[in-house]
Amino acid sequence: MNKVLNLNNRDRNILVRSPLMADLTPSSLVKMLASASVLSFESRDILFRESDPADCFYSVLSGYVRLYRLNKDGREADIRVCGAGDTFGECLLTTGDSYDYNAQAAENITIARFNLQKVRQLAEQEHDIACAIIHCLSNDLRRTMACIANDRLQTAPQRVAQYLLENCQSAMGAASIRLPFQKSLLAGKLGLAPEALSRAFSSLRHSGVTVRGRMIQIEDVSALRQI
Known part of the structure; x- marks a missing residue:
């Protein structure tokens, strides 16, 4: 109410x-x-x-x-x-x-x-x-x-990577991001089904992206830009 x-x-x-x-x-x-x-x-x-x-x-x-x-x-x-x-x-x-x-x-x-x-x-x-x-x-x-x-024009991993880069404070090196909302809401924001978002995050592991709840760890921001 x-x-x-x-x-x-x-x-x-x-x-x-x-x-x-x-x-x-x-x-x-x-x-x-x-x-x-x-x-x-x-x-x-x-x-x-x-x-x-x-x-x-x-x-x-x-x-x-x-x-x-x-x-x-x-x-x-x-x-x-x-x-x-x-x-x-x-x-x-x-x-x-x-x-x-x-x-x-x-x-x-x-x-x-x-x-x-x-x-x-x-x-x-x-x-x-x-x-x-x-x-x-x-x-x-x-x-x-x-x-x-x-x-x-973008694949699901590319959409996720772009979102992370737009909300990352670092231009290179390692970085961490805390999602401001639940991943289900991020999925909708990016035009993805929740399961598609999960698969996208899984594919980004090869680029050094690790997900723990709402915390996202990025090993190398420069590498993520190459997705």
Whole structure:
């Protein structure tokens, strides 16, 4: 069950630095913050379901939100995993009156909820808010195109290797990474079935990648780049 919270300093700072708000003028920022309400959800709570009437979009303040679709047989396909600072549902600011996917709390989360109609009105009044929305939609499109390209051009081990490299602090030598969420969520994020992710990690052992729970040990980052 969700709970309404007050906007604390930490959550405010995340919103202020998010792509949606980072470039707003002080007056527009105040208006956008005033239009937000803060909610908490427990792990596995459903925020909304595909085809539900849409009246809000969201920004993640803590935790992770899983966006996914279901087919008629109940099979799930993950679309995106959203973390702190990520916004989802904002495409409905320009078109659509129902959600195109399901949203579920992957763990205990805190989110900011924005009323679509109120933000539409603000965008009509404030040029920088309209530009920020366009910027977010553009980023979504570019991310989607990159995801499609990776799905078609990369093998499962290559997708996993790329994720590890993007989240690795070292450019060479040994490194370790702690996954921020369960491997089942990583599988969905990379467009893989859980068993395909396990096989990918197994194949990466030859490149010096060892998995222990959420901890990933990399013997040689340079070698991993050659996958």
